[in-house]
Amino acid sequence: MAASLKPPARGERYKSLFQIPREEWFVSGHRLCAGCPVGTTMRMLTKVIGPNAIIVNATGCLEVASTPYPYTAWRHPWLHLAFENAGAAASGVEAALKVLKAKGRLDRDIKVVAIGGDGGTVDIGLQALSGMLERGHKVMYVLYDNEAYMNTGIQRSGATPWGAWTTTTPAGKKWRGEWRPKKDIDAIVAAHRVPYVATANPAYPVDMANKFKKAFELTDEGPTFVHVLIPCVPGWRIKDDMGITVARLAVETGVWILYEIDHGEFRVTFPVKRRKPVKEYLKLQGRFRHLTEEEIQKIQEMVDRQVEEVNKLVGKEVIGPVA
Amino acid sequence: MAVAAEERLHVERKKPRPLSTNSAIAHAVKDLDVDVVAAYPITPQTTVVEKIAEFIADGELEAEMVHVESEHSALSATVAAALTGARAFTATASQGLELMHEILHIASGLRTPIVMSVAMRALSAPISIWNDHSDVMNARDSGWIIFFVSSAQEAYDTVIQGYRIAEDSDVLLPVMVAYDGYVMSHTMEPVVTEDRDSVLAYAPKRPFPYKLDPEKPVTLGALADPDWYYEIKYQIVEAMRRALDKAREADEEFGKRFGRKYGLVECYMCEGAKSLIVAASSYAATLKAVLPRAWEEGLKVGLLRLRLYRPFPEDLIVDALSNVDSVLVIDRAISYGAPYQGPLANEFSGLILKHGLGVNLVSVVAGIGQRRMVDDDFLKLAKLAWEARTVRKPETIFYGVRK
Numbered sequence: 256m257a258a259s260l261k262p263p264a265r266g267e268r269y270k271s272l273f274q275i276p277r278e279e280w281f282v283s284g285h286r287l288c289a290g291c292p293v294g295t296t297m298r299m300l301t302k303v304i305g306p307n308a309i310i311v312n313a314t315g316c317l318e319v320a321s322t323p324y325p326y327t328a329w330r331h332p333w334l335h336l337a338f339e340n341a342g343a344a345a346s347g348v349e350a351a352l353k354v355l356k357a358k359g360r361l362d363r364d365i366k367v368v369a370i371g372g373d374g375g376t377v378d379i380g381l382q383a384l385s386g387m388l389e390r391g392h393k394v395m396y397v398l399y400d401n402e403a404y405m406n407t408g409i410q411r412s413g414a415t416p417w418g419a420w421t422t423t424t425p426a427g428k429k430w431r432g433e434w435r436p437k438k439d440i441d442a443i444v445a446a447h448r449v450p451y452v453a454t455a456n457p458a459y460p461v462d463m464a465n466k467f468k469k470a471f472e473l474t475d476e477g478p479t480f481v482h483v484l485i486p487c488v489p490g491w492r493i494k495d496d497m498g499i500t501v502a503r504l505a506v507e508t509g510v511w512i513l514y515e516i517d518h519g520e521f522r523v524t525f526p527v528k529r530r531k532p533v534k535e536y537l538k539l540q541g542r543f544r545h546l547t548e549e550e551i552q553k554i555q556e557m558v559d560r561q562v563e564e565v566n567k568l569v570g571k572e573v574i575g576p577v578a
Numbered sequence: 579m580a581v582a583a584e585e586r587l588h589v590e591r592k593k594p595r596p597l598s599t600n601s602a603i604a605h606a607v608k609d610l611d612v613d614v615v616a617a618y619p620i621t622p623q624t625t626v627v628e629k630i631a632e633f634i635a636d637g638e639l640e641a642e643m644v645h646v647e648s649e650h651s652a653l654s655a656t657v658a659a660a661l662t663g664a665r666a667f668t669a670t671a672s673q674g675l676e677l678m679h680e681i682l683h684i685a686s687g688l689r690t691p692i693v694m695s696v697a698m699r700a701l702s703a704p705i706s707i708w709n710d711h712s713d714v715m716n717a718r719d720s721g722w723i724i725f726f727v728s729s730a731q732e733a734y735d736t737v738i739q740g741y742r743i744a745e746d747s748d749v750l751l752p753v754m755v756a757y758d759g760y761v762m763s764h765t766m767e768p769v770v771t772e773d774r775d776s777v778l779a780y781a782p783k784r785p786f787p788y789k790l791d792p793e794k795p796v797t798l799g800a801l802a803d804p805d806w807y808y809e810i811k812y813q814i815v816e817a818m819r820r821a822l823d824k825a826r827e828a829d830e831e832f833g834k835r836f837g838r839k840y841g842l843v844e845c846y847m848c849e850g851a852k853s854l855i856v857a858a859s860s861y862a863a864t865l866k867a868v869l870p871r872a873w874e875e876g877l878k879v880g881l882l883r884l885r886l887y888r889p890f891p892e893d894l895i896v897d898a899l900s901n902v903d904s905v906l907v908i909d910r911a912i913s914y915g916a917p918y919q920g921p922l923a924n925e926f927s928g929l930i931l932k933h934g935l936g937v938n939l940v941s942v943v944a945g946i947g948q949r950r951m952v953d954d955d956f957l958k959l960a961k962l963a964w965e966a967r968t969v970r971k972p973e974t975i976f977y978g979v980r981k
Contacts (some may be wrong), residue, residue: 309790311658312799319801324810327797332790334661335799336654336684343651347616347658347666348790350642354613355664358640365792383654386647 290495313341313375316406335556342383345369373414374438387445403485408474413438453515458503492541529578594768602631606737613664616644616655622759643964649674653681663789671698686721689750692742708948709759715911726858730767745784758860842891850879872960906963
């Protein structure tokens, strides 16, 4: 095994996975499903942020799977209050650290990282998140988005994509799965004019690590937000060795575009020259099994429009046509 | 006894100033050097937070104010700040307390040492901004220590006592200090405030002992399965028991240092009384003015003022009930469909049975949505209490309602 390379300094980028610290902060023994990429993502996140941070976690599958009393997978100080209030709880932690430092009762800089799933972020936690962003709390918020309420058994959320089967949008004689498009949470967060918003994907670990690093460092200025796509083995009806493959296909098909908005400047961090047809992404997932060719074509057109919008925003073709 | 003399001098030096209960609470927060305040405006609590904001704006209090977007977030941020090691405060009323309800249980479950003031107000629907006790009565089983206070001075003093109790490592429970909206929140009374050094000497900051700290990381808010959940909740039962003694000690010590103490319950004109009225907050204060008239009319009726409600000061209440033939319990909330429709009356009914007290109970619901209650109404209640010595009144009386 290759030895770890020196991690990049503040403001610099990871160039190789070997620069990511070897020491584990999100440790084994948790009860996440076999093959769940959120474990991988949390390992990366906690390595990148280092020990000097407090983590606030919304209710969700990560929270329940990582802290079955009297065990914990977290070596960081970690707080869970409820489902809809990670933004508020993180605000309280940050306010406390700030005033304790000002009053001389704390002599170190400790940062705050909030973590929530899609339900806890785009639906029930949206208000608390908006408050946290609007008030400018220096908190890094990580959204792990598995596109439905997976912890309670695959019910649709505002982040569920068009056409997806869930237990509350079943594919039957009248319904054909979810019939509304996915909520654009990143645009909502960006509308708060925060220093940094990014999308990430565990199939692109160096890109993801760099976004975590940047978001963590930029909390010196204000709130930052990283939105990670997390394929869900039981919820997406995929094989337990397919999480990263499906995540990669989301990028290769243009379903999931890797970008960042750094101080208002939009940049695609992983251009795709030739897109794969969206069908390649859909066909691996049981949640899309019911779709007809026409419906798949409709999703292809939705993705085409999304790609067109991004290319227009960038001013050149960063995401290419379907090969 | 040089110290005692010095303390007395210290007490005598102080001049009261006119403060509303809301302002008095803000002064207590300032004098306690609270670190974090997270609150959302709701009538009639608002002037508490406005006054605290002024103190911070003028540099009289160094604190972080989190201008949250809801009461749910207010309590969430307050709890999180306290668990990070800060002294944290919030204030609310009515719908705000209802919106916080989920976090009320989380605050006590995580053993969070915070204090919250509640300017009690009726609940929607129909919407009413006026006073009754429906909000706090709906929160009574959430594992909070609950005080009902009767004056602006007592509100100031009890917020200070509250931190001493909440932050005690044998307690570690959140404290609610409740008082009547408008009738107290917006009326002026003479209040003596203390200097910060004396207040902090009485209630020194004792941060949450298992605070979020990278040097000693803890996981707070874990998932407890059926093998663990019950014991963790039972620890609150035990902490509540300990809180009773700690509340008594806190009040005694407060009396020694500042010359004011209240007891956990107050028995007024109980000497020789054959009947008692149980009341809390401003009704208790009004009854103190009315009861001498009752005695002039031959009605030997005393007042049992409930100050500490959770934990319930059972022994003191049983003592008071042991000497009378009847007790009239005034409820300012309705427990719809319950045996007695007054929630407090049900608790007194249980207490009478538990201790085999031969006391006739009268349940009276009054002042719902601040329906007017004047001196003569309280005199009528004194008569009802007196009659109940010999005549049983098994049904809840909805005093003052138009049927």
